[in-house]
Amino acid sequence: MKRGVLCIFILIALASCRDDEVIRGPLQPFSLEWPAHFPPPPLRADNPLTEQGVVLGKKLFFDPILSSDRTQSCASCHHQPDGFTDRKNALSRGVLGQLGTRNSMPLFNLLLHNNGFFWDGRSVKLREQALLPIQDHLEMNENLPNVVSKLNDIRTYRLMFDAAFGNKEITSERIGLALEQYMYSLVSGDSKFDRVQRGLDTFSISEKKGQILFNTEFNPSSGIKGADCFHCHGDINFTNNEYLNNGLDSVFADKGRALVTGRVNDEGKFKVPSLRNVEVTGPYMHDGRMKTLEEVVEHYNSGIRFSSTLDPNMHTIRQGLQLTASEKRDLVNFLKTLTDQTYLNNPKYR
Template sequence: MQLFHYKKIILFLVLATAGILIAAADINPFYTDPYKLEYPDYFGNRISIPADNPTTKQGVYLGRMLFYETKLSSSKTISCASCHQQKLAFADSKAFSSGINDMPTKRNSMSLSNLLWVRNFFWDGRAKGLEQQATFPLNDPHEMGNYLEQAVKDLQRTKEYPPLFKAAFGTTEITVDRLTKAIAQFERTLISANAPYDKYLRGEYKPTPEELNGMELFMNSPVPSKNSRGANCAQCHGTPKMYMELFHNNGLDSIPKDIGREEITGMENDRGRFRVATLRNIELTAPYMHDGRFKTLEEVLDHYNEHILSSRTLSLSLQDRSNVEKGKTLGLTAQEKSNIISFLKMLTDTDFVNDPRFANPHLKKVK
């Protein structure tokens, strides 16, 4: 009889444990296991993941929930996704995004993709890492209402979030540190690597003559003495990820209204310098530049071809570059500019902008 009693106790404990695991799985379908970050070899393995924030499936799921969570804003109407929409490659269509009460932000929202390789965030590079980056919009009075500390308390009172934090971090206690770590984990999974350009690199796509000529112009520097034409784009955007982590003054203004990186470093040599933005999915992320001044890719090409303004901090990559001997401008033809845009559209990754892993998990599926 006593043995039977012990067997009943053991059976009860097994069933209870299974029930807890099933309940946790219902809340979070990625209850265990590290998250496998998949990307092509040609992207390189110099990735940026802090040792104290490994990427796990439960952390990524929680981060995705928080990325789309309007409870993080003081008005309960704004989430990270408000300014970073998946259909627009996690950018938006405004020159300056709208925060709480439709208050405009200071700069254009940058596209979020391939952040696994980035170390300095925002146009001016003020944030060292994704974890720190997440705190800025949450604490900004013009973006999400300087609501981070209160948001943590609000989430603690919900039914769904404490178990999710338990699954991700081993405790139901919600803190600012854990919240930003979870968002960072999700954002590291936003990898765009299946555009026609990627397929071309893998030998799976044959570019049109226009796309191929645009690619050659994009990658080449002009050498008029050798009759070699180029647009010099690869000086800043030449990696397969279509950006390099640099800060440049790209000739938008002779006297910048926005001093850019100088505001962070205090160095005059950084005046008017901004982070080189990725060109991945560039077709979807208009308007362009830190202030959204250009509405189309045609306007962007016109700027680099004909309208670069000189200043003391103008990027060396943009000085004295011309397809004409002793030319004052880049000197691309209308057809060449059109071909470059054809190549840029090869960077549009439709799989990325439709990937259900990145979609809003709060939306119920309509049957």
């Protein structure tokens, strides 16, 4: 009888020591689901994606322990159903309810971002970027030594850092590397647009007209209508990865890229965002000033504001694109073909 009780006690003790989240054994390369019609993924040789690293990064991303009062995780401002951005807030709110100055950014295909992170590009590497929201007073308002010590108190984390990095040491550098691995694993390449590219689907007449407008130069003398979007949003990831001024303001409340470079010439320039999943990533622009895609299209159609740093591709449309109501609808319908339900619902990302 006594022996039976002891056995049960040991079994319970063993069960409570089992950590389902910990992947044991040698490092396993992460199987990245990368679309065949994309250029090959520019993987980072100094931080190879592993199953152990990605799963640790995911746990960190969703864990409010990274914030000072344990109420806010990365996912609080980056929700998967919104393309990992924040539909609720035009400007982000931090742990203490503090209002930030910018709109949260979507997270996917970050491997293709070769020119910095944030609206102003102030982070060159994703692993460095990942540590900034933790320390930002307007966001998670925590410091790195505290985060390291909080994580060190948790056995599962010690085991997961061991599994991902070869020993139990938890450092802020490793936190950055794990978050980088997880964020690089988020891939979007299965929208209707992609399926049309691969010959698996066809556009409606309106979507096709929208695509042509999107990819056609504005040149009224040619007699062909064009909305000129492709100059900046034309690559496979719908961004040229540059910092440009798309004519939102003539006086800049937020100086954008110039805050990083110190050059007057960069005032009012912001990262050209990818338009993939744009249907769900609103509100739009660096300060979330526009609520709908219709408003965005109307901005390009008739709302461009002049300034000395306005992109030359915008000069051509200063008089307005002169799109008809149905052409504006076509453009919006094309943008909606970039919504990727596979990515938005991928259970591996949560």
